[in-house]
Amino acid sequence: MTKMTYRDAARSALRDALRGDPRVFLMGEDVGRYGGAFAVSHGLLAEFGPERVRDTPLSENTFVGAGVGAALGGMRPIVEVMTVNFSLLCLDQIVNNAATLRHMSGGQLSVPLVVRMATGAGRQLAAQHSHSLEGWYAHIPGIKVVAPGTADDARALLLAALREPDPVFVFEHAALYPMEGEVDATGGPGEIGRALVRRAGTDLTLITYGGSLPKTLAAAERLAGEGIEAEVIDLRSLRPLDTATILASIARTHRALVVDEGWRTGSFAAEVSAQIMERAFYDLDGPVQRLCSAEVPMPYARHLEDAALPQPATIAAAARAMLGRDG
C-alpha cells in the first residue's frame, strides 16, 4: 500500500487502463493540454498522445454521445464530464441512448462506456457547480453507478468500471481529490455492487458513500468518545446496491441513519430507507433516518454552504437523537 491522494489514485487507474488496453481512450473538456479541470488527467497527454487523450469542445451532449458511439464501435472510451451539474446537458444521450440501446436493440448492442464526473460541494463553487445528482443516475436501468469515498476506491472502482460491458458512471467527489489514503497502487479492480463496512459498531448503522464517508467516519469517532459504537457502511456502488451488507448490519444494530449529500426529497437515501423498510422492518428498533443536504441551490458563502451540507457534528447529533441521547 502506498500513500496517495484520491486524485493521484484516480490518475493511476487511468494510466493503467490506457497502458493495458489499446481500446481505452480518454476524452473530455480540457483533459489534455490543461491537464483536467481537477488535474486528474495531468501528464496523461504527454504519455499517451493526443489520439488517446482527447480534448473536446464544450459540447457535453455530443461528446458523451460520441462516447456511446465509440463504445458501440469497439472502443473502451472514458469520458470526463467536468462536474455533475454540466451533465444535465448530456442526460439525453445517457438515458435515451447509453442506458437504452442494449435493451431496445433486443440485446444486440453493448455500450462499454465509462463516464467520470466530479460531484458534490464543499469548495464554495455555488449553485451551478456543487450538486450531488448521482442519486438520479442510480434510477436508470441499463447503467451502473459507483461513487468512491476513499483514495483506494478512486482507483479500484474506476478499474472495475472499465471491465464492465455496460455503461458505468463514476462519481468522484470534488472535495476528496486532495485527500490522502492508503492505495494499492498495483491493485486490480474492485467489485461493483459490493458495499464495505468501514467501521464496525453495534449501536447503530451509518450508511453513506462518497464525499460523506470521511465526515461520517469522523462523526463515528466522536460518537465513540461518548460511548456510542456506530457501524459505518460505505455503499461504494449505488447501482447495483448491496442491500445484503446493509441488512446484515441492521440485523445487528437495529437502527440506521443514511447520510447523503443529495437534497433530501427524492434522495438516494430515500431508496436506502425504503429498501430497509421493505426488507428489515421487523429488525428495526426505530425508524431509519436520513441526513441530507438542505433543499437549497448551493450557496456560495462558506458559512451557508457548510450549513447546507451534512457535517460530522450534525451526523453525530442525528445519531445521538436516534439513540435518545440528545442534549
Next chain:
Amino acid sequence: MTKMTYRDAARSALRDALRGDPRVFLMGEDVGRYGGAFAVSHGLLAEFGPERVRDTPLSENTFVGAGVGAALGGMRPIVEVMTVNFSLLCLDQIVNNAATLRHMSGGQLSVPLVVRMATGAGRQLAAQHSHSLEGWYAHIPGIKVVAPGTADDARALLLAALREPDPVFVFEHAALYPMEGEVDATGGPGEIGRALVRRAGTDLTLITYGGSLPKTLAAAERLAGEGIEAEVIDLRSLRPLDTATILASIARTHRALVVDEGWRTGSFAAEVSAQIMERAFYDLDGPVQRLCSAEVPMPYARHLEDAALPQPATIAAAARAMLGRDG
C-alpha cells in the same frame, strides 16, 4: 360539472389562462399549426394568434431557457415539452437556471414559468417516449411539481400552476388524455401541495398519482369485491408533498402501498416510503410496500409493456399480499 376529456380539460385551462392574462403565452414544438402532439392546444392558435401560441424549432434547451428569460422579463410563459424523455435535453435550463436563479440572485428574481409535458407509458411508444421521470423533478428545490390524475385536475392544477410565482412543472399522463371525467369547466385553480383521498377505506392505504390513479382505483374496486377496503390517496402534487394527508390515512389504516409508474430504484415512491418511515413508523402494522415499473427501458411490444407497468391486477395482488390474503 361537465363531462370532458383530460385533454379538453387541460385545453380549457390553457384557454382561460390565455383569455384572462395578457402576459400568458404558450410555446413549444408544434403547439400551433399542428395543434399539439397530443392535440391539447388544438384550436388555440386560431383563437389567440401566433404571438401568443408560438411554434418553436426543435430546440428544447433553448425554448425552455427562453421561457425562463421571458418569465424574468414579466411574462407568464407556458412551455410545452412534448414528452418527458425529451425534457432530458433541457434539464440544464431547468435545474441550473429555472430552479436556481431566485436563490442564487439573493432573492432578486422570480421565474413564474409553467412547463407542461406528457409523461408515462401505455401507448407502445417504446423506450425513448415512455418514461416517468417526474420523480426526478420532485427532487429539485426551487420548483413545484404537479401530476393530475383526473380530468378535473388536468384543468385545476394547470390553473394553479399559473398562479405561482415560481416554476411549476405539470406532468400530464399521455395515456390519460382521452379519459373522460367530470370537470368543473368554469372552476378556479386547485391547491398545489394538497393530496386528496379519492376513495375512503380502512384496511390499507394505496398512495398514487397521475396515470396510476385510475388503475389504483380499479384495483380498489376489485379488492372491495373481496372484502378489502382500500383507501386511495391521489398525491396530485409531488413537490410540495402533502405528507399530512398521507399520515392521517395511515393512522387509520396502518398499512400503505405506494403505486408509482417510475422505475423502482430511486423512485418517488421511495421518498413516500421514507417519509412514512420517519413520521409514522409506530403507526405501521407492516412495512410500506412499493409497486413500480419494472426496471427496463420501456419495451414496444404490448404484452411486455403491460408487464412492465403497474396494473390493476398487480396492484390488487400486492395489496392482498400485504394483508396476508394471497392466493
Next chain:
Amino acid sequence: MTLPSRERGLDLLRQMTRIRRFEERAAELYTVGKIRGFLHLYIGEEAVAVGAMQALTPDDNVVATYREHGQALARGIPPGAVMAEMYGKANGCSRGHGGSMHLFDVSRRFHGGHAIVGGGLPVAVGLALADALQKRAAVTACFFGDGAVAEGAFAESLNLAALWRLPVLFVCENNLYAMGTALARHQAQTDIVRKAEAAGVPGQAVDGMDVLAVEAAARLATAAVRAGQGPRLLEARTYRFRAHSMYDPDLYRAKEEIERWKASDPIGHFVAALRAEGLLVDADLAALEHAVAAEVDAAVAEAEAGPWEPVEDLLKDVYTAAERR
C-alpha cells in the same frame, strides 16, 4: 440524369418500390391495430435512402431516424424482420423491443432507429471515431431530418466530426417539415449546406426525388470521406407524401403543395426515365411489382407467424452480463 445499366436501374427501382409497398401495407396494418405506437412512413422519400445506400459497403455504419423503414430496407434488413418488429414479435429485428422507431441490425451495422430528434448524430460521430482510431476504412452514414438541424446536437456533432476529421456522411432528409412546422418556420436561415459549412463540414444539396442524383452525390461525398478528407453533408431535398405519423391530420400543408410534390414522385419519375430509355417495359414493371408484393406478403406472414417474447424475459438484456436478471 444519366441512366445506369438496365440491371442496376431495375435494382434501384425494385428497392424503391419495395419500400413504397411495404409502407403502404404498414399503414393498412396500423389501421387494423397489428402495428401500434407511432408509425412514420417513408413514402415519397424512397430515393434518398436507396440512393445514399448505394455508396456504402457492408463495413460502413448506418445511424437512422424514427422514419427509418426505408433506410432499414435499403440497407438490406429483411422485410420480414422489419415487419415482425413492428408487430412487436420476437423475430423482429429488435426482438419486439423497439417497434417501428427502433429498428436495429448489428450484422448490417444498422445502429438504430433513433426517436430523439438529433440524438443519432453524436452516436454517429462516435462510431466514426472508433473506426478512425482502429484504422478501419469505414464510413458512418447518419440520417436525420430538417427538424434535427435546429437541435444543438447538429452544430455540435458537425463541429466535432470536422475538428477530428472523422469519416461521417451526414445525410439530411430535408422534407421541408418538422411535424407541422415548415422549414422556414423553424429555421431563420434555411440553407442547410451553409450551416454545415459554417460548422466546418463541406456540404452539397441534391434533388432527393432523383435516385440517381442522390446516388451520385453520395458516391462523391463518401469518396471524399474515404479519402480522409473528413466529414461531408448531403442535403437531400425531398417530401413526405403522407402525414407525419398516423396520428397527424396533416392540416398544415396545402393540398396543392402536396400534389405538386407528388408530381415528382421518385418512383414514377424513375420509371418514366427508364421507360424513355427503353430500359423498362410494362412486363418488367408488372414482374417487379409482383415480386415486391410477394416479398411484402411474405414479410407479413413472417410477422404474423412470429412468436412473442416470453414475459419472463422482460428484464433480459437490460445489462449485458446476467447478474441482474
Next chain:
Amino acid sequence: MTLPSRERGLDLLRQMTRIRRFEERAAELYTVGKIRGFLHLYIGEEAVAVGAMQALTPDDNVVATYREHGQALARGIPPGAVMAEMYGKANGCSRGHGGSMHLFDVSRRFHGGHAIVGGGLPVAVGLALADALQKRAAVTACFFGDGAVAEGAFAESLNLAALWRLPVLFVCENNLYAMGTALARHQAQTDIVRKAEAAGVPGQAVDGMDVLAVEAAARLATAAVRAGQGPRLLEARTYRFRAHSMYDPDLYRAKEEIERWKASDPIGHFVAALRAEGLLVDADLAALEHAVAAEVDAAVAEAEAGPWEPVEDLLKDVYTAAERR
C-alpha cells in the same frame, strides 16, 4: 481610432482602469483567502465590456458570463456590492449566494452571472421575447466566450432569436481560448461571424482591444436591433492576460503569445492615444488612478464591513412565496 471628447475619453479610461485595479485586488484577496471558489479575471478584456455597454440604456438587459466582474462594473453595479459578493457577504449584490460567478442586480437589469457555459443565451432570448411581446424598446445584450460557441445552445439561441426577430445583441468575447483549449482546437471553422450568419444573425468582428472600436460596433449593432431588424452578433477579438482561473497554471499558452497580446493592452493603448491627441496629461492619469484606487479601497472596506447572512435564513428565497420556509 477617432477619439471622443476629453470627458468621454477619460470616462472610458476610468471605467477600464477601475476594472483592471478591481481585478488585481481581487486576485490578491483570493490568495489570502478572502475570496474563494472559482475566480475568473477580466484583465486584458476591459475594452469589450466597457465599449459594448456604452451602447446600452438603463432599460436594456444584460446577461453575463462567470468572467463577469468587468461586465458588472461596466454596467454600473457598485464595486462595493461586487466585492462584498465575492466575500460572500449579505451586502453583496447577490447577498453572498452567488459569489464571483453569479453577480446579479435587477435594478440594473443585470441578469447574472452564468457559470454554465452557453447557459445564458437561451435566457437572453427569453428576456428579449418578453420585451418584444410587451412592446418595450429594450435590447438584451448577452455576453459569452468563444468556448460557448461550441455548445448547442449557441446555434439554437441564435436561430430562435433570428427566427422571431428578437432584440438581442450577442456579444462573443473571443479571447481565443476556452480554458486550455485554443479556438482552433475546439472549432473546426473558426470564423464566428460566419457561424452567426449561417444561423440567420448578421455579425461583425471587431478589435476587442480597442474600446472605441467596440463602442462604435456595438452602437451600430444595437441601432439595427432597436430598429426592429432582429438580433446581431458582435465578435470582439480579445485576450485574457491572466490564467483562466486562479487554479490554472496556464501551461498551454506560449509566453511570447501572451506578451504579444499584452503589447496591445486596451488600457495602455487607449492612454497612448489620448495622450497623443493631447487629451490626457500625466496629472490626469495620476488623478484617475488615485480615484480608482480609492474606489477599490472603499469596495474592499465595504466588503470587509459587511454582515454575513444569518444561517437561519438558509432556506429563504428558494421559493418566492414563504410557504416552504
